Amino acid sequence: MEKCVNLSVASHRAQESNRRLAARTAHLLPETEGHGTQGRVLKVALTMFAERGYAATSVRDIAAAVGVKGATIYAHYASKEHILAELCRIGHDAHYRGLRTAVLGTSGRPVDQLIAYVQAHVGFHTTYPMLAVVANSELHALSKELGASTFLLRRQSVELLREIVERGVHDHTFHVPDVWLAVAAIGGMGLRVAYWFSADHALSAAQVADGYTEFALRLVGTPPRRGTAQAADPEADSVAQRRPRRQQKHEFPDR
Amino acid sequence: MEKCVNLSVASHRAQESNRRLAARTAHLLPETEGHGTQGRVLKVALTMFAERGYAATSVRDIAAAVGVKGATIYAHYASKEHILAELCRIGHDAHYRGLRTAVLGTSGRPVDQLIAYVQAHVGFHTTYPMLAVVANSELHALSKELGASTFLLRRQSVELLREIVERGVHDHTFHVPDVWLAVAAIGGMGLRVAYWFSADHALSAAQVADGYTEFALRLVGTPPRRGTAQAADPEADSVAQRRPRRQQKHEFPDR
DNA sequence: TACCCGTACGAACGACCGTTAGGCAATGGA
DNA sequence: TCCATTGCCTAACGGTCGTTCGTACGGGTA
Structure with a gap:
C-alpha cells in the first residue's frame, strides 16, 4: 500500500x-x-x-x-464553486425553459401537457446527461448564495409538473393516490435516465422519451385510447395512438 | 474572500x-x-x-x-475507502436480500412478485435513506477490487426485477414498450425516494410504498381489478383492491 | 510476574488543496 | 510611440489530505 x-x-x-x-x-x-x-x-x-x-x-x-x-x-472564474454554480444554473435553466416551452405549446389539456412535459424532461436528460448529473447530484456542494437562482429554477420545474397533475386530477382525467407522489415518481424516473443513457444505447433517445411518456400516462391513470403498448417491438409507438406524433422536438437537438 | x-x-x-x-x-x-x-x-x-x-x-x-x-x-479500517466499501456492501446486500425474500414469499405470479418487489424496494429506501444514498451515489468512488461484491449485488437486484417483468410480459399480464425501459423506470423512481423521504414527511412510509406499488402496476399495464385509485384521500389504498392487504413487512422495521 | 493484544495517542511524512501575488509577452487603440 | 489591457505564467502561501510510525496504557492469559 x-x-x-x-x-x-x-x-x-x-x-x-x-x-x-x-x-x-x-x-x-x-x-x-x-x-x-x-x-x-x-x-x-x-x-x-x-x-x-x-x-x-x-x-x-x-x-x-x-x-x-x-x-x-482564476482569470475566468472567481472560484471553483463559481464554475459549479454556472454549470448548475445553465443546466436547470435549460431544463426549465425546455419544459415551459413544451408545455406552453400544447392545447392546454392536462394529458397533452403531461405528454409534452415528459417528452421535454426525458429529452433533456438524454441530450445533456452530464449537465443533468452535475446539476442534480452536485447541487448540495453549492452555497445558499451561489445556488439561489438554481434552487428557484428547480422548484419551478417541479411546480410546473405539480400543476399539470393537479389540474388533471381536478378535471378527472388523472387518478392518483397522491399528487405529490405522482410528481415525485414521474420526475424521479426521468432524472435517472441521465445516469444510464448514452448515445450508443440500444434504445434511441426518442424511444426512451416515448416509452417514459407512455409510463407517465399510465402512472396517472389515463385510460388508454385504443390499445396498449406491445412488448418487444420497439417500433410500436404507443404514444402515437394518443397523439398524432411526438410533438415538436422541444428545442433539443436530435442525436 | x-x-x-x-x-x-x-x-x-x-x-x-x-x-x-x-x-x-x-x-x-x-x-x-x-x-x-x-x-x-x-x-x-x-x-x-x-x-x-x-x-x-x-x-x-x-x-x-x-x-x-x-x-x-486505522486500527479498525484499513483505509477510508474500506469504510465506504463496507457501507456500500451492507446497503446493497440488505437491499437485495430484502427484495429476494419478499419476492420468494409470493404466489409466483408476476403481478404478485412485482407488488412484493416494489414494496420491498421502496420500503428499503424509506427505512434506510442514508444507506441507500451512499450505496448508490458514492459507488463510483469505489475501486473495482473493493467494489466487486457490491457491483454483483446491484446487478442481481436489477436482474431480479427484469425477470419478473419479462415473465409478466411473456404470460401477457404485463404490456410494456420495452422490458429494460420498464425496469429502469420502476427501479429509478424507487431509488429517488431515498433523497426526499424522511420520518417527518407528510406521507408515511407505508403510503409511499403503496402509492409506488400502484404506479408500478399501472406502469406495466396491468388491468385494474375493480376501480382505480382515488385522489386526495390517503386512506384509499388502491393496492388493497388487488391484494388482501399489503403483504408481510418484508423484514424492514416499521416506523 | 511476564507477555501479548487490542485500542488509542501525538507527531510526522509527502502530496495536494484552493487561492493569490507579481511578472512577462502580445495586442491594439490613441 | 506610448499605454492600457488581455491572457497566461511561475512561485508561493497557509492548510488539509490519507496514511504511517512509534509509543503507551489496560486487561486477559500463560
Missing part, C-alpha cells in the same frame, strides 16, 4: 462497472458553448464534475485538461 | 434548500449496528458520506465526530 494515494489518483482508475454515468461526451448548450479558454474550462469542468464529482476534482485537474496552468482558471 | 476556504468548511454551511437528502438520522441495520468504536465509525461515516459526500469527508472529520483521533480509525 503506497504512502499517499490521493482522491484524484484513486478516481482515475474508475473504469467500467463503477462509472457514475454512461455518457462519454460532455454536451453543453449550443448558445453557452464558448470558444475561448473560458468556454473550454466550463466544458472540461462539466465532464470531470460529472464523472468524478465536484469535491474529487481539483482546479489543477481542470486546468491540465484544458491545457493551461491552475492560476489561469 | 478568505485565503483558503476548503471543502469541508464550505460543505458545513449547507443548510436547508440544498441538502442532499431529507433524512436526518443515520439508520444502520440492526444486525450490523456495532456498539464499539468500530460500529460508531461506521454510523458516523454513513451520516457524513450521505450528507456531504465521500470525497468531501475527511478521515479526521469522521474521527472527530466519533470522539477519537484520526490515527485511531
Whole structure:
C-alpha cells in the first residue's frame, strides 16, 4: 500500500462497472458553448464534475485538461464553486425553459401537457446527461448564495409538473393516490435516465422519451385510447395512438 | 474572500434548500449496528458520506465526530475507502436480500412478485435513506477490487426485477414498450425516494410504498381489478383492491 | 510476574488543496 | 510611440489530505 494515494489518483482508475454515468461526451448548450479558454474550462469542468464529482476534482485537474496552468482558471472564474454554480444554473435553466416551452405549446389539456412535459424532461436528460448529473447530484456542494437562482429554477420545474397533475386530477382525467407522489415518481424516473443513457444505447433517445411518456400516462391513470403498448417491438409507438406524433422536438437537438 | 476556504468548511454551511437528502438520522441495520468504536465509525461515516459526500469527508472529520483521533480509525479500517466499501456492501446486500425474500414469499405470479418487489424496494429506501444514498451515489468512488461484491449485488437486484417483468410480459399480464425501459423506470423512481423521504414527511412510509406499488402496476399495464385509485384521500389504498392487504413487512422495521 | 493484544495517542511524512501575488509577452487603440 | 489591457505564467502561501510510525496504557492469559 503506497504512502499517499490521493482522491484524484484513486478516481482515475474508475473504469467500467463503477462509472457514475454512461455518457462519454460532455454536451453543453449550443448558445453557452464558448470558444475561448473560458468556454473550454466550463466544458472540461462539466465532464470531470460529472464523472468524478465536484469535491474529487481539483482546479489543477481542470486546468491540465484544458491545457493551461491552475492560476489561469482564476482569470475566468472567481472560484471553483463559481464554475459549479454556472454549470448548475445553465443546466436547470435549460431544463426549465425546455419544459415551459413544451408545455406552453400544447392545447392546454392536462394529458397533452403531461405528454409534452415528459417528452421535454426525458429529452433533456438524454441530450445533456452530464449537465443533468452535475446539476442534480452536485447541487448540495453549492452555497445558499451561489445556488439561489438554481434552487428557484428547480422548484419551478417541479411546480410546473405539480400543476399539470393537479389540474388533471381536478378535471378527472388523472387518478392518483397522491399528487405529490405522482410528481415525485414521474420526475424521479426521468432524472435517472441521465445516469444510464448514452448515445450508443440500444434504445434511441426518442424511444426512451416515448416509452417514459407512455409510463407517465399510465402512472396517472389515463385510460388508454385504443390499445396498449406491445412488448418487444420497439417500433410500436404507443404514444402515437394518443397523439398524432411526438410533438415538436422541444428545442433539443436530435442525436 | 478568505485565503483558503476548503471543502469541508464550505460543505458545513449547507443548510436547508440544498441538502442532499431529507433524512436526518443515520439508520444502520440492526444486525450490523456495532456498539464499539468500530460500529460508531461506521454510523458516523454513513451520516457524513450521505450528507456531504465521500470525497468531501475527511478521515479526521469522521474521527472527530466519533470522539477519537484520526490515527485511531486505522486500527479498525484499513483505509477510508474500506469504510465506504463496507457501507456500500451492507446497503446493497440488505437491499437485495430484502427484495429476494419478499419476492420468494409470493404466489409466483408476476403481478404478485412485482407488488412484493416494489414494496420491498421502496420500503428499503424509506427505512434506510442514508444507506441507500451512499450505496448508490458514492459507488463510483469505489475501486473495482473493493467494489466487486457490491457491483454483483446491484446487478442481481436489477436482474431480479427484469425477470419478473419479462415473465409478466411473456404470460401477457404485463404490456410494456420495452422490458429494460420498464425496469429502469420502476427501479429509478424507487431509488429517488431515498433523497426526499424522511420520518417527518407528510406521507408515511407505508403510503409511499403503496402509492409506488400502484404506479408500478399501472406502469406495466396491468388491468385494474375493480376501480382505480382515488385522489386526495390517503386512506384509499388502491393496492388493497388487488391484494388482501399489503403483504408481510418484508423484514424492514416499521416506523 | 511476564507477555501479548487490542485500542488509542501525538507527531510526522509527502502530496495536494484552493487561492493569490507579481511578472512577462502580445495586442491594439490613441 | 506610448499605454492600457488581455491572457497566461511561475512561485508561493497557509492548510488539509490519507496514511504511517512509534509509543503507551489496560486487561486477559500463560
